[in-house]
Amino acid sequence: MNNDDLLDPMHDDHDEAPDPVQAQAASWFARLRAEDVSADDRQQADAWLAAAPEHRAAYQRMQQLWTMLGDFAASAEVDARMPASVPSAQPAAAAPVPPAALAPTRNTTRRPRHRLRWLAASAAALVGVAIGWKMLMPPAQQQYATAPGQQRSFSLDDGTRVDLDTASRLLVHYDAKERRITLQQGRAFFRVAKDPQRPLSVDTDSGSVRAIGTRFEVDRHDGSLSVALFEGKVQLRQTGADGKVIGELTPGQRAQVSGSAVQVHDVSLADSPAWTRGQLVFDEQPLDQAVAEFNRYGGTPIHVDDATLRQLKISGVFHSNDTAGFLDALHAAYRISNRNDGQQIQLYR
Structure with a gap:
């Protein structure tokens, strides 16, 4: 791609329509840099920013690009290619946010009115049309x-909230059409930001989960996949971007997925998994599975060799970081003793 391609409002490698949130961010960015901007304009912009995390993220990307363009944004060549008007934004009602969020990122000394309007139009056009938002998208993979x-615990670019458990790893790939997360190992709890145009998928080697706006847990451990739904609805799919739908969950259900086989059972769920609060909850759990849960969190590994004891x-x-308390409880309630040789803890009767 050459400079003419970057500056041509009609050029689009993929013929993609601009994202509406990013288009609104461009409009507000342009409006707030006009000389005749009013106090009402600023109040409406504050409300729009506060309405959703993705609004603020889109505006911040606009600021970053404007800074990155520097003096090139004020070139005559850009001016010659500017559209005649800038689309108006439709802000949503919300509580105001600090004006600092709207502070310009460049040194805007006073210029003639037509020059400031030209700069505002340039900002919106460069970002909203000419560049097609490609430079504003987050890194291809995080x-x-x-x-x-x-x-x-962290938030993704769209406002989705993720709690990542111990010894876990995931990759995030967002683009204009889809939101994909690959859980390579471990366990994560997702509070998905709604975006009907871009469903969010969590992929593993054993299957995928697709959602729009919901709360669910995905656990990939020892080659198996477990999915628990806390709110909303999710689809279970076979592995792959176009994987076949193999089931759906409603709140209060947990599924074990293996290939095309799905086993669903009802469970009692709180607002979030116990491990997000530092707890491990066992309800008639086989001892070997409970031990595996504690071993996830590091420390001296616990072993159970006796086949009868394992079941x-x-x-x-229990607290996930309190192995000693777990061992004491096993001894008091089940008369299970332990031997620690410094390398491992062996359970026995």
Whole structure:
């Protein structure tokens, strides 16, 4: 692509329509840099920014691009290619946010009225039409990971909230048409920001989960896939971008997925998984599975060699970082002893 391609409002490698949120961000960015901007304009812009996390993210990307363009944004060649008008924004009602969020990112000394309007139109046109938002999109792929014993909570570019459990890793790939997350290992809890035009998919080697706006947990561990739905509705799909739909979940259900086979059962769920609060909850859980949960969080590994003991059902609520408390409870409630040789903890009776 040459400079003429970048500056031509009709040029679009993929013939994609501008994203409406980004188009609104362009309009506000242009309006707030006009000399005749009013206090009412600023109040409406504040409300639009506060209405949704993706609004603020789109506006911040606009600021970054405007700074990056520098003096090139004021070139005569750009001026010659500007459209006659800038689309108007339709702000949503919301509580105002600090005016600092709208502060210009360049040194805007006073210029004649027509020059400031020209700059505003240039900003919107460059971002909304000529560049087609390609320069404003987040990196093609972002990676997030946690070490054993570590947990992380973070927000993605669209406002989706992710809680990432211990020893987990995921990749995020967003573009104009879809939101894809690959959970490579471990466990994550998603609070998905609604975007009907771009459903969010979480992919694993064992299958995929697709949602628009919902809360769900995906657990990829020991070659298996478990999905629990807390709110909304999700589709379960076979592996791959065009994977076949193999099931759906409603709130209060958990699914075990293996290839095209899906086993669904009802479960009692709170607002979020217990592990996001630092707890491990076992309800008639085989001892070997409970031990595996504790081993996720690091520390001296626990082993159960006795086949009968491995299947013993246990119940209780434990802190994920309190192995000693777990061992004490096993001894008090189930008369299970342990031996620690410094390399591992062996359970026995």
